[in-house]
Amino acid sequence: MTPTPDVHYDYSAFRSANPRSILIVPVVNNSVDVNASDYFLSAISKPVAERGYYVFPVNMVKRVMEADGLADANMVHSADPTRLAALFGADSVLYVSIERWDAQYAVLSTSVTVEFTYVLKDGHTGETIWQSAQKIVYQPRAGGSGNAIADLVVAVVAAAVTKANPDYMPLARQANQATVIRHHHGLPAGPYRPEEYQKDMERY
Amino acid sequence: MRVRLLLLLLCGCATPTLYEWGNYDEWLYENYENPKDDEELYVDLTALITAYESRPNPTTKPMAPGLYAEYGFLLMRRGENALAIEAYNKEKALWPESAQFMDSMIQTARIADKAAEKRGSQ
Numbered sequence: 001m002t003p004t005p006d007v008h009y010d011y012s013a014f015r016s017a018n019p020r021s022i023l024i025v026p027v028v029n030n031s032v033d034v035n036a037s038d039y040f041l042s043a044i045s046k047p048v049a050e051r052g053y054y055v056f057p058v059n060m061v062k063r064v065m066e067a068d069g070l071a072d073a074n075m076v077h078s079a080d081p082t083r084l085a086a087l088f089g090a091d092s093v094l095y096v097s098i099e100r101w102d103a104q105y106a107v108l109s110t111s112v113t114v115e116f117t118y119v120l121k122d123g124h125t126g127e128t129i130w131q132s133a134q135k136i137v138y139q140p141r142a143g144g145s146g147n148a149i150a151d152l153v154v155a156v157v158a159a160a161v162t163k164a165n166p167d168y169m170p171l172a173r174q175a176n177q178a179t180v181i182r183h184h185h186g187l188p189a190g191p192y193r194p195e196e197y198q199k200d201m202e203r204y
Numbered sequence: 205m206r207v208r209l210l211l212l213l214l215c216g217c218a219t220p221t222l223y224e225w226g227n228y229d230e231w232l233y234e235n236y237e238n239p240k241d242d243e244e245l246y247v248d249l250t251a252l253i254t255a256y257e258s259r260p261n262p263t264t265k266p267m268a269p270g271l272y273a274e275y276g277f278l279l280m281r282r283g284e285n286a287l288a289i290e291a292y293n294k295e296k297a298l299w300p301e302s303a304q305f306m307d308s309m310i311q312t313a314r315i316a317d318k319a320a321e322k323r324g325s326q
Contacts, residue, residue, distance in 0.1 A: 021301035035236070042232035049269045050222055054301035057270030059232055059245075060277040064309075089304025169233060192222060 008184045011204055014129040017122040020191050021054040023090035026062050026073040031101035036168075037073060040098055040116070043172040047180045048094070052190030052197060056088055085123025092129065095119045100135065103166045111139040114171045118179060120187075132185055134175040223268035226252035246278045269299050273306065280309075285317035 024044055027037040041058045049055040070076050076084070081093045100115035115135035122129050180187045188204035189196035226248065235245040253275055256267055276291030289310050296306040 038236035039233060042229050042236060045270060046221075046225055046229055046268070052222070054269045054299050056302070056305065057273040057277070059235070060270070060274050063277065089301070091301070169229075173229065 009130075009132075009204075011130075011188060011201075013122075013127060014120075014188065015198075017092065017124070017127070017129045019053065019091035019120075019122070019129070021056065021089075021091045022048055022094050022120070023056045023061065023085060023088050023092070023123070024048070024058050024094045024096070025076050025084065026065065026071075028073045028077050028095070028097040029101075031098045033101045033168075036098050036101040039168065040096065040101075040172055043169060044094075044096065044176050047173070047176045048187065051180050051187045052193030053187075054192070056090060061088070081121040081126045082123060090123045092123050093121050095121065101168055101172075110166065111137055112166050112168065112171060113137045114168055114175055116172075116175055116179075130187065132179050132182075134179045136171050136175050136178075138171055222265060224252070224256055224265050225268045225271070228268065228271060242278050242281065245274075246282070249275045249278065266298055267294075269302075270295070272298065273302060273309075276309065276313075280313050280316065283316075283320060285313040285320065288313045289317075 024041070027040050029037040041062065045055050045058050065071065065076065070079075077095050077097075085091070085093050095118070097117045098115070099117060100113045103110055103112045113135065115133070117133045118131060119128055120130040121127065179185075183203045186204060188198075189200050191197050231245050231248045235242060238244075249271065253267070253272070272291045272295035276288040276295065279285075279291060280288035292306040292310050292313070295302050
């Protein structure tokens with residue numbers, strides 16, 4: 001069986017910008033949950049930094065921007081990326097929007113959805129150098145899949161999401177992780193992954 | 205499809221990380237869930253950094269990007285400006301990409317420190 005051909009993201013702009021550092025700015029929230037943007041921030045640094053980039057401290061950046069009159073994420077997202085990057089000395093700026101962060105309650109099961117879009121812009125030119133989107137719908141099902149490991153994970157996630165107040169964090173972390181490592185669409189390895197840095201063209 | 209995503213999640217857990225993170229993501233989440241003057245976040249980061257700096261084997265993985273800076277910011281908010289500057293300098297030494305931002309925060313902490321000294325001597 002031949003694997004399904006995968007559409008390869010065009011990395012030419014990313015490769016020529018070659019960022020070392022990423023400034024993650026406050027997240028635009030188009031979901032129904034007013035707290036989603038703060039919660040999301042807690043789930044993004046680790047997956048991006050572990051790809052091999054310097055990631056600016058997200059909580060501190062948010063607080064410093066608030067103190068400087070940049071509290072409104074919509075305003076920040078429409079501001080000039082080169083000016084934002086210059087404020088922090090960042091090579092690139094990551095803009096995330098939350099499209100979905102909600103639960104649909106039904107008689108037999110609850111489904112939980114998170115959906116994000118990601119746009120990375122060059123801090124020197126303002127040009128978009130990478131973008132992606134991710135949607136994860138989680139719906140616990142009665143009965144096992146027959147795969148012991150998968151069932152175990154399902155049970156753990158199910159326990160987290162079926163409480164009265166569903167915990168979106170495992171899904172948000174999973175979405176971010178899947179986005180950055182996804183072959184032909186994720187983030188190429190950065191300079192702090194020297195064994196892959198600029199040698200992973202076959203995958204990214 | 206679902207099984208594949210979940211296996212991906214499982215593999216993500218097993219992959220060794222480049223950096224020392226403590227439970228940064230959970231600490232931040234809790235801090236957003238119950239903002240109590242950053243007290244718990246401060247306690248957790250203090251414990252992580254204290255353990256990290258007294259580790260027997262200094263060749264273990266480095267402190268994650270941003271954590272010394274977050275710590276410095278919390279110290280500054282508590283009026284511990286000299287300690288904040290120390291933390292900012294550690295972030296800068298580990299991560300040269302942070303130099304410009306850390307330098308401007310060090311400047312801010314120095315000004316805050318001078319202002320506090322002036323208030324103290326009056």
